[in-house]
Amino acid sequence: MERLIERLIVVSRWALVPFYLGLVLALFTLLAAFLRELHSAVTNAMTFSEHQAIVKVLSMVxxxxxxxxxxxxxxxxxENIVSRIDPGGTRDWPAWLTTVDFGxxxxxxFASMAAISAVTMLKALMKLEETVSETQLYWLVVINLVFLLGYLLMAVADWFAAKAPKG
Structure with missing residues (x-):
């Protein structure tokens, strides 16, 4: 009975595949939004103010x-949960692609979330005179600081874990 339960648990990891396929579709959704932003930036480049151009580029970033x-x-x-990915001799794969562990x-x-938060804050700063309130800007700064503090605490915890004696 125990082996059956363990086998069921191990096989259940394949239930995550639809989630990853959904994220692939979400990636194409982001591509469509990027192309829409790029098209808008190119077709309206001559009419944009400096601030509008910067906000458009920040949106694409x-x-x-x-x-x-x-x-x-x-x-x-x-790679970490479902199955190993075999590059099949493909040389154009980035080295990290199949080697990122949970750490x-x-x-x-965390680094990506902090960067995204910082870009969002920059966009808000660029729109400060138009549509962003001081309260919204305050919360954007707080959220960005929380991400940065979390990243810093995680880095410190990892540093202490690496320094701790093994065994």
Missing amino acids: DLTLMAGLVVIVIFSGY GLKKKL
Whole structure:
């Protein structure tokens, strides 16, 4: 009975595959949004003010960072939980693609979230005179600081764990 339960638990990891496939579809959704932003930036480049152009570029940077975060989650999650990914002799794969463990994933996730938060805050600063209230800006700064503090605490905890005697 115990072996059956263990086998069921091990096989259950495949239930995550639809989640990863859903994230692949979400990646294409981000691509569509990026292309829409790019098209808007190119077709309206001559009419944009400096601030509008910067906000448009920041929006594209934000979408790019988010897409990178989704790719990291897809590859590292699938590789660490579901099944090993065989590059099949493909040389153009980044070296990290199939080697991100949970510690590395944790660091990449926090760094990406902090970067996305910072870009969102920059966009808000660029729109400060138009649509962003001081309260909204305050919360954007607080959220960004929370992400940065979390990343710092995680780095300190990892440093202490690495320094701790093994065994």
